Amino acid sequence: MNDNFPTLGELVKFAFDVAGVLPRKRGESDGLNDADKKIIQKRLERLVDEEGSLTDRCGELISSLAFLTAGAIPNVKVNLAFGESVMDLFEIYNAVIRDEGTYLNKKDSILWFCRAHAIPRLALSIQKHSLRFNLAYEGFAIPPDPNWYLPTISGDDIVWPIRKVMSWVYETCGVSRTHFHYPGKSADSDHAELQQNLDNASAWFNGKRLPSWPSLSWNFARSFEHLENHSDAAYQRQFPEKLRESIFQVLFLSRLSTSICNLIKEAYGTVVLERLIVQFTQHRDWLSAELDSFVAETTAYIQGYSIPPIAIDTVWMEFSERYWRWFSDHYADFAKKLGYLLEQNDYSPLPTNTVAELIQTYGEYSVRTTLEKLEINREFPIPPDFPRRLDEGFVLKKKNNCSDEDIDQYLREIQQDGLASHLNWMERWLRAVVRYRNGDYESAFYHMEYALEQAKYRAGGSQYLLVNQFIELAAKTDRWKSFKKGVEWALYLGISIRWLRDREPDEEALQFVFAMMQKANYAQL
Structure with a gap:
């Protein structure tokens, strides 16, 4: 799939990656043992493959992520x-x-x-x-810069949030970066661990690499420990618990923001990041x-x-x-008013005086953000023939005598319009419907399985009937595993399932639905 949103598994894995809470190196502490980490990795793999209950798998992983961030x-x-x-x-x-x-x-x-x-x-x-x-x-301490958790961009130069926060920590503690991580460093000193901590911190500060959260927190915790226990009064510092807690919180958030913003810059460039x-x-x-x-x-x-x-x-x-x-x-009242005004204005941008009147009544936030979204949607225009070809697909689906020849013609038309990759799920759905009506359930399932995989993260509300028909065909071809996979997708999206409706989707209820769908036929698909 190319024309689609990221999958649920990709999204959850992204959350773990940018949070940086799973250690990347042996010896980094995060409160988990090796068995716990293997369980999390296995759950991520299963979610990416969409095996088992999506809701349960996702819930388990979010709970694990919450446990790990609680440490931060x-x-x-x-x-x-x-x-x-x-x-x-x-x-x-x-x-x-x-x-x-x-x-x-x-x-x-x-x-x-x-x-x-x-x-x-x-x-x-x-x-x-x-x-x-x-x-x-x-009463937490935070950097005075209101944008401390955002990158500052000046031409080609970017000051990342982690650098901002590290600078604030050193200033707040009254210690230079060198002596924060290596108290008392001199030409005669020789402490391998402290030197490594300083080298790592300098690399993070200068943007050469981004640490995992366990690495970052361990480095600063060790620095606090060495400063508090240092024998030389010139370097010894005591840190109130509230300040220490504040520092670790802003370090975590700045590292998280730096990770996400770095990925945006790499994928879309500095101009988009700044926007x-x-x-x-x-x-x-x-x-x-x-x-x-x-x-x-x-x-x-x-x-x-x-x-x-x-x-x-x-x-x-x-x-x-x-x-x-x-x-x-x-906001609902404003949306109703705006809808009326846009319709009266033929959905063109509203006059400046009208916008000013709306702001006076509904406030700048609601008005500005809603109008902005309309502008954003205009920047990503719908392909001109997409709505018409989508509607034509649904008309064909309702046509009782729809044939492969009709679908071949539909395919040629969407190919000519450059929409084949956008609507490939519709084409295969139509072929599944034709075979369903002919009683060829095996062949129908083959097409429906492909259609669902293509539709999941792109078809939006159009997939409601498709999902139910996939579930039914899985039952009719005695595919219990595929049946449950379809049910899980429906439950995740909140789609009502025939014969199940509001019942709890336990094993007994699903067996009942499976049996009923093996027998039932629907004249209108």
Whole structure:
């Protein structure tokens, strides 16, 4: 598959890779033994191959990742906020796979997803969950630069987040990089471990390579230990626990951001990376301005009613839930108004004065981000004949006397339009339908299996019927393993399965569905 989104397995593996929590070298500590690591690797492999329950496999791996990040972010509230933000991105990805689909190649599909969905959602989720969990109350130290977790780009020069945070750590601790990692280093000193730590840190600082999280955390932990126990008062330092915790948290987040941004730069270039950074900061700043009043009102309530410290977190959580419900309703009202205005304007860009009036009523964040998404979609235009050829495919599917000759003609037409790679799943689905109606279930399954594999990460909402028909044909050809694989995909996407509906998909229920689908025939596919 070339015209598709990344698979679920690829996405979860990407999350593990960029988090850097699995050691790359023997001896790096992460709280896991060798057996645990082998289990995680095996689960990743099975998820990539989409074996077994997708929901269970994915849940197990997310739990493992959460356990590993808990070691990097031990503060419960920060860890929950981080986890909720990641899950928001994951849910957005699932919704796009389920409902929208793609007509772009994988590289462009990823870029479109980042610009239209991931960047906007991340900018919102970070602020939303920071307030929900009242992280400001924790009193963590962070770098003064509001963009410390983002690369700074100036021409061909890039200052990565990990360098920013390492510089801040040295400044905060009042020690140079050399003496932080090798306290008391001189021409006469000879300490192999400390010299190695300094060499590694210098390589990370200068962008020569990116460490795994176990390597980075171990290096800084050893540096803290050596500084606290140093015999020379000129180098000895004591670090409050809150500062130490703060440092490890920002190190983890800066390393994560550096890893992701590096991959974007390698795949799309510096110009695209800078564009994504600008988009993120704009969304963050638009939303932050609108949240100021909510923060002020909540703070005033806490102070005005002398809320005891033990109850402050509950107030922030409850007020946040109420605010975001209002936010959702407010946005729905805006979307309805915008839809009407766009229809009246023949879906052309709205006049400047109309945009200004919308901002006055609905706020800059909702208006700017929604109009931006419309512009982003225009940058990734649908191939001109794609909607028509897709509709023609569904018309053919409903045609009771549809034949291979009709499908051959359809294939020639989509090839002439350059859409064969976009709609190959439709062509094979049609051939499966023809054979189903002729009672040739073996041949129908052969085509349907290919159609489903091609449709999974590209067809969006168009695959609902296809998935059910795949499940039925797997039953009719007595393929239990394929049947369960189809069921798992349907459950993952939230697709209702004939004969199962709202029943729990346990073994007994699935056996019942399998048996019924072996017997049932449907006049209309």
